[in-house]
Amino acid sequence: MVSSVSQPMSRQRHIDIYSPEDRAYWCERFGVSEDALRQAVKLTSNRASTVAAHLGISL
Numbered sequence: 001m002v003s004s005v006s007q008p009m010s011r012q013r014h015i016d017i018y019s020p021e022d023r024a025y026w027c028e029r030f031g032v033s034e035d036a037l038r039q040a041v042k043l044t045s046n047r048a049s050t051v052a053a054h055l056g057i058s059l
Contacts, residue, residue, distance in 0.1 A: 015046045030057050 016022040017038060026048070027037050032055060044050045052059045 013048055015041055015048055015051060017041050017046060026051075030055055 015026050015037070023034055023037060027034055030037065030052065032040070036055075037051070040051045040054050044054045049059055
């Protein structure tokens, strides 16, 4: 459950890998490490749904 980090509108669709707050949100949301998140974005795109599919997680 993600309760400690708010979800601005931009976070609903894209991952800003350069933003520490955004990385923290998506790592918590997906339950992955920062390295795993960075690798998934690098291999796919910054689109949250594409990264989630790559990680085997439903949004």
